[in-house]
Amino acid sequence: MLMLMSLPFLAWVIxxxxxxxxxxxxxFQKxxxxxxxxxxxxxxxxxFKxxxxxxxxxxxxxxxxVMSSINLVLGFITAIVLxxxxxxxxNVYFKRTVQTISYLPHFISWVVAANIVQTALSPEGIVNILLLKLQLIDQPILWLGKGEYFWGILGVSEIWKNVGWNTIIYLAAILTIDPxxxxxxxxxxxxxxxxxxxxxxxGMRPVIVILLIMNLGFILESGFEPQYLLGNSMNVDYSENLDIFVLKYGMQMNNYGLATAAGMFKTVVSFIFLIAANHIAKRLGQSRLY
Structure with a gap:
């Protein structure tokens, strides 16, 4: 019965x-x-040349x-700590309230989340207002207009949106520990x-190692929606990633061969990272994928 239930997923993967x-x-074509x-x-x-x-x-x-590394490190640390x-x-009721509040942003689409971030970081936004009130800055800062701020903004945005959801599997791992x-x-x-x-x-170590191995396989998958929605001409040198590069060359410049080559490079490198991380975990005697 379990094998039959897995057939739709297997068909989807294929x-x-x-x-x-x-x-x-x-x-390999023009x-x-x-x-x-x-x-x-x-x-x-x-x-490729x-x-x-x-x-x-x-x-x-x-x-x-850089963006993948920031998301990986901050995502792991914040989820484990939470x-x-x-x-x-x-207090069960307080615990459930905190869990619910931390989970909710995950279910907001990046279109809505990006608008929230842009509004909060605008010259008239809450971030500039608080910093001015605390006298930490003399005038409002155009946060998304300076490229050097983009990686930090993206990292904080990813944490705010996904930290609650990422804690679920760690909480499940904790529940398996003998009281x-x-x-x-x-x-x-x-x-x-x-x-x-x-x-x-x-007790959480096996789950942490498995998730780390799987996430290393996505080291070149830094995302698409937040970079595309929060990026602009002023921070493009810091916000554009491989997915946007593929979109730009493939769809806007009609250079499908170059875009496919970039996507192929990303997949092969990610696969190599996945196999290497799994092999290192095996050599160290830790949990692994196979």
Whole structure:
């Protein structure tokens, strides 16, 4: 019965993840939309050669890696810390209230969330008002008009939107820990912080390692919607990532071969990161994907 229930998901994976791989042939062609896929002009590795000579590619690659790293580090730390804090709450109603409030932003679309962020960071927004009231700044700052602020803004926005949702799996991992361990540690005089360090975190370690491996496989997936919606001509040198690069060259400039080559590069590098992280976890004796 479980195998039968998995068949629709297996069909979805094959249809949307493996069948489109035939489209990678476009990376080796000078693709023209009006022609059949196999009637195109083949150009070998020309698209890849042009891609690696393009300065804009290295700029968006830098942006993608930095934004992914920020999201990965901050996302892991904040989700784990919030899960630990929620686990220590004894008032059930307060705990559920905090959980609900932290989960809600996840269900807001990035279109709405980006508008909230833009409004809060506008010259007349709440952020500038508070900073002016506290006399930390002399005049309003155009936050989204300065590229060097973009990575920080994106990291905070991602945390605000997803930290509550990311804690769910960590809270589930904590629930699998035997309560007798906490009782024995408390009888031995262990403080709350000692119980967290020696019992809760080790109990969460397998889940943390598995999620870290899976997230390393998406190191070049820094997102699309927040960068596209919060980016503008003033911060484009910091906001444009590989997904926007592919969109720009593929759809706006009709250079489908170059866009496909960039997407193919992103997939291959992500796969290498995934395998390497899994191998390192195996060598260290930690949990792994296979």
């Amino acid at each position: 249809l949307f993840k493996y069948v489109p791989l035939w489209g990678w042939t476009i990376a 693709f023209k939309p009006a022609k059949d896929l196999f009637d195109q002009k083949w150009v070998g590795l020309d698209n 042009f891609l690696f000579k393009e300065e804009a590619f290295y700029l968006v690659l830098r942006n993608t890696i 899960a630990l804090l929620l686990n220590e709450l004894r 007798a361990q906490y009782e024995a540690a408390e009888m031995d005089g262990a403080s709350r912080l000692q119980r967290i360090w020696h019992i809760t975190l080790p």
